[in-house]
Amino acid sequence: MRILVVEDDPVLADGLKSGLRLSGATVDCVDCCTDARTALKAGRFDAVVLDLMLPDGSGLDVLAHLRSQGDATPVLLLTALDDTTDRVRGLDSGADDYLGKPFDLDELAARLRAITRRGAGRAEAVLKAGALTLDPASFTATVGDAPVPLSRREFAVLAALMERPGVIRSKAEIEERLYGWQEEVESNAVEVHIHNLRNKVGREAIETVRGLGYRMRVAE
Amino acid sequence: MTSLRRRLFLLLLGATGALWLCAVAWISLGSRAELEHVLDNRLREAATMVHSLVSNGNLADAPSLNLEASGGYARQLSCQIWSMDGRLVGRSSGAPSSDLAADTEGFADRTVNGETWRVYTIVDATKGVRVTVGDRIGLRDRLVRDLVAGLLAPAVLILPLLGLLIWVGVGRGLRPLAAVAGDIAGRDAEDMRPVPTDGAPAEVRPLLTALNGLFSKVEAARTREREVTAFAAHELRTPLAGLKTQAQVALAADDAPTREGALRQILVSVDRATRLVRQLLALSRLEASPAPRLDSEVDAGRVLREVIESSHRPPQVNVDLHLLPDGLKLKGDQETLHLVLRNLHENAVEHMAAGGRITWAPVTNAQGMATGLMVEDEGPGVAEAELPLITRRFYRGRHKSASGTGLGLTIAEMAAGRLGARLTFANRADRPGLRAALVWS
Structure with missing residues (x-):
């Protein structure tokens, strides 16, 4: 946020x-x-x-x-x-x-x-995508019933993607969410966070749209 | 309570009554004179008539001359005929037996048996008789009294009626005033809209105009009060919010640098709150203390040096005192002057975060006499539009400093007033910066 x-x-x-x-x-x-x-x-x-x-x-x-x-x-x-x-x-x-x-x-x-x-037009306090649940209030993420430990930045990236599942978020957009004005943006930070997130919540959950950005896969 | 209606009523009634009384007095005096004239003529006529009836000193054939009249004014006239040797030859029935007349001819006033008479006497040496006709003055008085009573009787009847008419009339005349009063009384305390003056009578209009002026002044004062309250709330609660937030951050932070940073910010905030409390106390003390005596003088240079030594000054700020003459005396007491100079100095220091020079110098008049002190800083100065506002309570301009309370210049101005001096602010002409001058006129 x-x-x-x-x-x-x-x-x-x-x-x-x-x-x-x-x-x-x-x-x-x-x-x-x-x-x-x-x-x-x-x-x-x-x-x-x-x-x-x-x-x-x-x-x-x-x-x-x-x-x-x-x-x-x-x-x-x-x-x-x-x-x-x-x-x-x-x-x-x-x-x-x-x-x-x-x-x-x-x-x-x-x-x-x-x-x-x-x-954002949501009534529920928690964000959900498939088996993944994100609670911004308690700052926790769960897959099914298993809690997933996330860093502050990883949580922010995941929240940005889960707020609008299926919608593509560009790398710049995600960076903007992650860093304030005074903060130095590391060039491959977003890729690193996405990589770590995939390891934690499942490789298929986050989809890469080449040249455009990332999006949460919507359950069929 | 003085009632305009009662006042007008009494005035009008009194005036009408007085006028009436004057008229009565005038009529009674006038008719008395006229009456005297007419009655005197009657006396002379009667005397002449009786004299013409008398022949050669004898009136044997008319021993009892009866000149009676009828009605309420019975026996008005009395007549006596005396012979020249002092014998009462004849008299009318109501006439006294003692001599009514003096020896002189013509009119005279005589008192006989306790009654005052008006008499007319004809002395006829050839016929050897003296004829005297007279009437009682008391009777004449009664005549005038009856006349005046006749005039006053309707007045007594009419006066209550007139009073009622005046009372109702004045009431109707004052109705626009009552309407305005009702309009104002019916307002609620918040309503400061001007009272409409068109349609109001010309006499009431100045009152309404003055009232509207007062309304707008009260409204302006209230707006200012509201602003001060808003500023005060902001200035008091914001540091508290900062303190609480930083304390919560310190509690929640799991890394040492964040916690330490928060604790440091808490210290800054407490320092500022301390300063705010000190300034608030200074302000209330200044408001509560009685006006100081203004006949004493203090060594301004010494007070200023004390101020500069005792206040905090970052190393990048220099203070220049070399223009200050030795033994500069200013009117007032040391404590109040200290308060003014300290707040001016602190204000200058606060706005020179970037460093620079603060210059204290005397203010001199045309004769080269020192009439005050001024201080110039090298801070950002104040926007011209903000200059009149900077002495307002809690007013902190665009270039507000981190530790300012918005009260320093308020205190300085108030304390300057206590010294009998005036505090003026202007932007420096030669470079950015503010000049504050404390001047005794």
């Missing part, structure tokens, strides 16, 4: 980055409205964590701009106010959820999973 955090407090932004990474997400941080707009235009994110009060304006403006562009990326607002009118305004401006500061990191992660799931 690739997440954009728009938060101007450096400590909180750093905490969100580390914390969400622990729950398996790839996180990019920006600290003002202008950078947030640029980031949202440039990259594809699975969800946005948006602070309302930013040094160069309101998070609501970013949200309104995003929705006016027809971008339906799920957005979770962080608000410091208990005022319900503020929350109502946020939700009415197109936010998918909100959390009041200070919040619980696990709750934030869970809510992000929920809004991305809803955003």
Whole structure:
């Protein structure tokens, strides 16, 4: 899961980055409205964590701009106010959820999973493909009843493929999910992860479409 | 409570009543004069008539002259005929037996037997008689009193009716005012929309205009208050959120570098929260403390050196004090000046993460006298549009620093006010940076 955090407090932004990474997400941080707009235009994110009060304006403006562009990326607002009118305004401006500061990191992660799931049009919390089950909340994968140990990156690659079984994901797309802006992308990382995943969940589960990318094989 | 209606009612009724009383007084005076004139003429006529009837000092054939009148004013006139040797020759039936007249001819006022009389006397030496006709002044007074009573009687009847008309009329006249009052009273506390002034009477309109002005001022103040609350909530809760998140990261992290990083961030956050608490306390102390005496002077250079020594300064920031003259005295007390200078200095340091020079210099007037202090930093400066806002509580501009609380310049400005000085901010003309000047006028 690739997440954009728009938060101007450096400590909180750093905490969100580390914390969400622990729950398996790839996180990019920006600290003002202008950078947030640029980031949202440039990259594809699975969800946005948006602070309302930013040094160069309101998070609501970013949200309104995003929705006016027809971008339906799920957005979770962080608000410091208990005022319900503020929350109502946020939700009415197109936010998918909100959390009041200070919040619980696990709750934030869970809510992000929920809004991305809803955003992708899935009702079930777990991802399924054939005998393979992926639970983003507990960060576990099982084949049948047997648990499969996965690294953070392997989990992310598998989740990207399983979100839409049968749809081809390009290598670049998978890389985007794996790495934040500051991170160095290793050239054959995706191939290595796919190779390891095939060893763990079964060679036939992941199909290589030459020249295009990879996809989950859909059960006949 | 003063009621406009009651006030107007009493005023109108009082004025009407007073006018009426004046009219009565005028009429009574006027008719008394006229009455005197008419009655005096009657006296003279009667005296002349009686005199013409008398012949040669004898009135034997008319021993009892009866000049009675009828009705309420019976026996108005009394007549006496005296011979020249002082004998009462004849008198009308109601006349007193003692002499009514003085020896002089013409009109006179006389008191006989405790009654005041108006008399007219004709002295005829050839006929040898003195004829005196008189009437009682009391009777004349009664005449005037009756006349005035006749005038006042309808007034007494009409006055309550008039009062009722005035009361109702004033009530109707004040109805637009009542309508406006009802309109305003019926609003809820949140409603700060202006009251419509068109259609309101001209007398009420200035009141409404003033009221609308007040409404807009209250609304503006409330918006500012709301903003401050929002900023405060953000500034207080964001560090808490940061602390909690970092603590959770430290607990959940299974590798040492992540855990260590989180713990370090917690330290940063606690430092900032500490500073925030200190600033909040300084602010509330400043608000609660009584205004200091302004007649004392302090050595500004010494206070400034203390401030610079006691505050944290990264090695890449230099402080330049060489423009400061020795023994620069400024008005105020040491504690408050320390507070202003510390916050200005910390603000300058905070915005110079990239390093540079902070310059303190005196502000001089046209005569070359030092009237204050100014500080120039080499930070990014402040956008012109943000300049008026930077002393607002919790306002942190675009170039906000990591450790800023948004309260430093608020405190500095408030403390400067306590010193009787003014704090102004401007961007430097020669290079990016902010200049803050503390000036006594």
